[in-house]
Amino acid sequence: MLSYSSYMLTAVAALLATCHALHECPQNTGIPEIPGLSERGGLPDSLDTKAHNVVVNLKHRLSRLEGVLTLNGKIRKVGDKIFASNGKKVDFTSALGSCEEAGGTLATPMNEEENKAVLSIVKQYNQYAYLGIKEGETPSQFKYINSMPLTYSKWHQYEPNGKGTEKCVEMYTDGSWNDKKCNFYRLTICEF
Structure with missing residues (x-):
């Protein structure tokens, strides 16, 4: 079974890859461009919608996971x-x-x-x-x-x-x- 940290790292990596693919990463985050993605000029609309849905789903799941762990006293978020x-x-x-x-x-x-x-x-x-x-x-x-x-x-x-x-x-x-x-x-x- 993966630890909480492993889940978080996997989810964050997926989130970062998706935001780079969509060119929707927040400005001034220090996140480097991923070679090959920025030169393509974006994704086809069908993939763009799917990627957006994946990001929304990941954000929701991460938020719920953090909430459960916070309730159980396993983490503190500041x-x-x-x-x-x-x-x-x-x-x-x-x-x-x-x-x-x-x-x-x-x-x-x-x-x-x-x-x-x-x-x-x-x-x-x-x-x-x-x-x-x-x-x-x-x-x-x-x-x-x-x-x-x-x-x-x-x-x-x-x-x-x-x-x-x-x-x-x-x-x-x-x-x-x-x-x-x-x-x-x-x-x-x-x-x-």
């Missing part, structure tokens, strides 16, 4: 991000690997609303979780795992305090953050 956990506790490298294998990355709250969404999963499992944030070359200077500087933080009082010895970041069950060594087992929460 803006364009979806946060989800497999409930497993592993070290930082394994957590990041699991998220990337599923087509996402470790949860990286970039504002209070996203932090609350991640916190709701942390509370559900009553476990601390790793975040997609690591210490940079300079001690106590933390960055997102894509090396961009932090634009939002929610450090616990007197944190970070590892001064180069605690390279990873965990979320406490109150939503605040703590720098931590990367070899502890923490809850895996991914974002897509």
Whole structure:
């Protein structure tokens, strides 16, 4: 049986391919053109209608699937991000690997609303979780795992305090953050 992430990735890939074929992808999405499709000048009307119906059906099914999973507490959706956990506790490298294998990355709250969404999963499992944030070359200077500087933080009082010895970041069950060594087992929460 395919996992939720596999279904989502398959559906999104189909949706993107269809929107490219119809030349109806939203502007400024960063979605690259698919070679061969844009030069054809569109599809015949019969295929155009079928493709449109497929897109509408996929959107409806994805929406229903997200709704069911949200009701079951399996995912949290905030803006364009979806946060989800497999409930497993592993070290930082394994957590990041699991998220990337599923087509996402470790949860990286970039504002209070996203932090609350991640916190709701942390509370559900009553476990601390790793975040997609690591210490940079300079001690106590933390960055997102894509090396961009932090634009939002929610450090616990007197944190970070590892001064180069605690390279990873965990979320406490109150939503605040703590720098931590990367070899502890923490809850895996991914974002897509």
